[in-house]
Amino acid sequence: MMKNTALIFLILIGLYSMNIHAQNKILFVTSNQDFYGNTTIATANHFEEIIKPYDVFIKAGYTVDFVSPQGGAVPVGYINTSDSLQKKYLYNGWFMDKLEHTKKPTEVIIDDYTAIFYTGGGAAMYGVAENPVIQKIARSIYNKNGVISTICHGTAGIVYLTDENKKPLYSGRKITGFPDKFENRNAEYYKAFPFSIDKEINNNQGNFVYSDKGGDAFYIVDGRFVTGQDPTSASKVANEVIRILKTNFNNSDTSKKDDLEQITEVLLNYIEGTANGQPERLRKAFNPNFNLYTVEKDTLWIRSGEKYISNIKVGEKSNRKGSIISIDIEKDAAIAKAEIIVPNWRVFTDYFLILKYEGTWKIVHKSYTWRELLKA
Structure with missing residues (x-):
């Protein structure tokens, strides 16, 4: 039974x-x-x-x-x-x-x-x-x-x-x-x-x-x-x-909208936290053990998230402009794409793996690439 x-x-x-x-x-x-x-x-x-x-x-x-x-x-x-x-x-x-x-x-x-x-x-x-x-x-x-x-x-x-x-x-x-x-x-x-x-x-x-x-x-x-x-x-x-x-469907999109809003906030903590010199916002966005991955000169380059955050000085603003391109959510996992423009230097394309655990969404992985911009 x-x-x-x-x-x-x-x-x-x-x-x-x-x-x-x-x-x-x-x-x-x-x-x-x-x-x-x-x-x-x-x-x-x-x-x-x-x-x-x-x-x-x-x-x-x-x-x-x-x-x-x-x-x-x-x-x-x-x-x-x-x-x-x-x-x-x-x-x-x-x-x-x-x-x-x-x-x-x-x-x-x-x-x-x-x-x-x-x-x-x-x-x-x-x-x-x-x-x-x-x-x-x-x-x-x-x-x-x-x-x-x-x-x-x-x-x-x-x-x-x-x-x-x-x-x-x-x-x-x-x-x-x-x-x-x-x-x-x-x-x-x-x-x-x-x-x-x-x-x-x-x-x-x-x-x-x-x-x-x-x-x-x-x-x-x-x-x-x-x-x-x-x-x-x-x-x-x-x-x-x-x-x-x-x-x-009166439960239709309540949980999904909440998740979408939370993920958007996480991404904005990353984008705005970096641009505005707010390392505390970055720590809200990232899992403490997260890493950044890219390829340079055909070699995989891995950098720790903590090292990335340590380079952000409190109150030191930059001219970076970021935007969220897409967010795709499935239960407790999401992928997102963002574009970061640094005038007169590069356009970065960021891909994120974001997971929900202990009731909170965190970026656990970021991979990225870039292309050079013509200088003014």
């Missing part, structure tokens, strides 16, 4: 842990399509419609993974490098690596996610809607009280989405996306579309709605479907998804 009780306890603990983990993960659906149908007209996934909701989600403590029908690299386009947020992500190697290595649908662990988000761009019209495994993923997330969300042409991805009885999953729901009204229906790209989003949603018992104005951040929340008309609604759609998840 004791063995059976222990087994049941372990199963319950496992299910609880899995649920808490899932509450902080969102799956983005992208497309591998490079051209409009069989034409030579290039298409892509809409970069802004990826990075705007992505930025909202990760700042709220969620982890975002990417899937595509074939897995691997997906085309991105509609990029505006004058937009600071787009520029930030375009030159973020860690983020762009995610788009280069999207998951195959069969690699997705469905129980990890409580929301699915279909990104837009002309590429979204191809390969996603008819993919049975992506359909199964979305249906399973929805059946677990999760959220289905789309933006612009990403709504194409749900047109054939049904329940277990082959009834449209969004039957009777208001759904929006990029409407035919704003398409150039005489253009070759549109003629290559496999279907009209408006018509397919309506034909499958949905109620397709849109703003006649366009570009006014129009979106619709109907139950656990959150859909946006065009890129201007991307941030609002993401915030609505978060609101529903917090309501449906």
Whole structure:
């Protein structure tokens, strides 16, 4: 009897842990399509419609993974490098690596996610809607009280989405996306579309709605479907998804947000402590036995954290400028990346291993590299 009780306890603990983990993960659906149908007209996934909701989600403590029908690299386009947020992500190697290595649908662990988000761009019209495994993923997330969300042409991805009885999953729901009204229906790209989003949603018992104005951040929340008309609604759609998840999973991101805040503080203790001559802040950030690792002249160089801290003189400020590039958390372990610019000298890229023990996050390992800057 004791063995059976222990087994049941372990199963319950496992299910609880899995649920808490899932509450902080969102799956983005992208497309591998490079051209409009069989034409030579290039298409892509809409970069802004990826990075705007992505930025909202990760700042709220969620982890975002990417899937595509074939897995691997997906085309991105509609990029505006004058937009600071787009520029930030375009030159973020860690983020762009995610788009280069999207998951195959069969690699997705469905129980990890409580929301699915279909990104837009002309590429979204191809390969996603008819993919049975992506359909199964979305249906399973929805059946677990999760959220289905789309933006612009990403709504194409749900047109054939049904329940277990082959009834449209969004039957009777208001759904929006990029409407035919704003398409150039005489253009070759549109003629290559496999279907009209408006018509397919309506034909499958949905109620397709849109703003006649366009570009006014129009979106619709109907139950656990959150859909946006065009890129201007991307941030609002993401915030609505978060609101529903917090309501449906009232433990949803509390622990993760706390951890994210703590890790951010640890990293700022390192960045600002070094720049402002505050060795006591560095000691708060580091495990006492931590080391720094780099390679110089093809030789591994190891320096103790204590020696690093001893070089920081109290009150002696420097012109170093640091920023946190990314934080990835999994239970009691995290990895982070930061960039440190020392004008007229070097740009350092720091990678950290951060662990939580005795209720506190500490940097236990730092590896880094650098590149030289041209002197003014």
